[in-house]
Amino acid sequence: MDTVLLVFAGALLTALATGLGALPFAFVRSVSTRTIAYSNALASGLMLGASFGLVAEGTQFGAVQTILGGMAGVAFILLTERVLRARDIQFGEVHGDGARSMALILIVMTVHSFAEGVAVGVSFGGSMSLALLIVVAIAVHNIPEGIAISAVLRPRGVSVAGCAGWSIASSLPQPIMAVPAFLAVGAFAPLLPYGIGFAAGAMVFMVFEELLPEAYERGRKAGVALLAALTLVGMMVFQQWL
C-alpha cells in the first residue's frame, strides 16, 4: 500500500513541476504579434523535440503500434478542432482563433499526460530502487511542457498564476494514470506504444497545423525557424541528459 501512495505522490510532484514552466513568462507583458510568433516558435520546438523523444521511446515497444497510435492522435486533433470550430468558444477575454489555439494546446497537453502517466507507472513497476531518480527526471522533464503551454497562454493575456495553474492541471492525469499502470504493469505495458504514439501524433500535428503557420504569419521566418530549431535540439539533449 505504501508503494502505491509513493507512486501517486511522486507523480503528483512531477505534475506540480509543470507549473514552474510559467515562471519565465513573468517577464512577458505585452500582447504583441511578435511575442505570439516567437512564443509559438518556442512551443513548436519544445513539442517537436518532446515528440521525437516519445517516438524514440515508443518504437522500443513497437514501431507499428506507435505509428498507429500517432494516426489516432491526428484523428483526435481533427475531431477536437471540429468541435471547437462549431461553437464560438471564449477563453478569458479572448474569442475566435486565439481562444481555439489556447483550448487546443490545453487539450493536447492534457491528453498527452495520460500517456506519460502510464509511462511513469510502468517504469516504477520495474523496481522501486530508481524511484527517486525517475520522479526527479520526469519533474524536470515536465517544466518545458509548462513552458510550451504558458508560451501559448501568456501572450494572449492569461496571468502568470493562471499559466501555472493550467500547466499543473494539464499534468494531473499523470498521477491518475500512474497508479493503475504501476499496479498492473502487465496490462498497461502493451498499451504504452499506442499511448505514446497518440501523444506524439497529436503534438506534432498541432505544431504543423496551428502553431507554426501562425508564427510565420506574425514573425520573421528567420527568427521563427532559428528559435524552433534550437529549442528542438535543446529539448532532445535535455531529454537524453535526464
Added chain:
Amino acid sequence: MDLTITVLVYSSLAAAAAALGAAPLLVRERLPIALIGWSNALAAGLMLGAAYALLLVALEPGSGPGAGGALLGIGFVYWTRAASRTTELELNRLEEMSPDYGYKILLVNTVHSSAEGVAIGAAMAVNLPFGVLVALAIAAHNVPEGTVLCAVLTSRGVRLSDAVGLAVVTNVTQVLLAVVTFAIVVAEPSVLPWALGVAAGALVFLVLFELLPECYRQAGPRSIAMVTIVAMGIVVLLSEQGI
C-alpha cells in the same frame, strides 16, 4: 563494391532523382499552386523524418558532440543565407521577379543540397542499411524539390530540358559532400557524431526556414500538416525496420 563507391552511387542516384520532379510539368505547363505546396510539405516531412533518425544516432554516444554538430549545422545554413543576402527571399515565386532571382534560387538550392550530402555520407558511415534509408529519404525528397525548382525556372523562361539539368546540377554538392563526409568519418570515426549532428541540425533548420514557410502560403495548414506528418511517419517506420 568498395564502400566509397557505394556512397558515390547512392548519392548520385539521390541527386538524379530531382529530374523525376519535372514529370508533372510535362503534363501541365503551369502547376496549380496547391500542388507546389504539397510538394514542399512532402519534401519537408521526409527531411524531418531523416533528421529524427540522424539526431537519435548522433546523441547516442553522449549529447555533447551531437548537439555541438547540430548547432554548427543550424549556424552554417543560417550564415550562408545571411551572408548571401537571401534570408528574406521567397523561394517559390512564379511571377516576374528581378533578373537575378533565378540565380539566387539556384544558389539557395545548392547550399540546401550540400547539407543533404553530409547526411548521406554520415549515415552511410553508421551502417549500410541506415545509409541507404537516409539516401532513399533524401532521394524521395529531391523529387518534389525538383518539381518546385523546375516550376520556378520554367516560369522564368528557362526551357524545361535545361531546368531539369539545372535541378540535378544543384545537387552535385550533395554527391561531393556525401563522399567527402564518408571518407573523413571513416578515416576518423570520432567525428561521426559531429557529422551526424551537423546533418540533423541543418535538415531541421532547412525544413523550418525554407520549406514550411512557403508551404503555408500555397495550401491550407491542415493539408500541409497532413502531408508532412504522413511523410515523417513513413521515414520513422522505415528507420525502425532498418536498424
